[in-house]
Amino acid sequence: MHEEHISPGTVEVHGYALRMIREARGRKVADLAAGLGVDRSYIAHLENGSKRRVGAEFYALLLTELQIHDYRALLATAPVRKPRT
Template sequence: MRQPQPTFEVDGAEIRHRRMQMGLEMTELAERVGISRRYLSHLENGTRTRMRPRRYAALCKQLDAHTEDLLAPQGIQPLKE
């Protein structure tokens, strides 16, 4: 049986923030990473939250980010009363 590929859950707001901070248009960043502008848009607005390792690594490289910098916050649960 085939195992699914691992994915990274990303923080779209952080991706957008870094892209804008670097002065990159969405189309330019998407081309550099090797993804479509639409896919990048979905990541930034939260419609899509997961990326495969190769594309995630390319995104981190283009945004000059460490591997953990673009990951979504994990484990934040509201307190139950």
């Protein structure tokens, strides 16, 4: 498996969640890419998992562009909530 360089200020994105939310918002890959100022292949790589890490600023833009209010929605390793007792 390809190991990506992990540096401070990066976020690991859950590609399947990205695809599902993008589709639920009625956005095409090319449309989202244009809104973010990146090539559509970059979004495709994120969604299929061949690229998983993005910069923190790009992650914030992605959340804004997809109108996501909970920052955990696209995290590959979202924090687990403790069950209420």
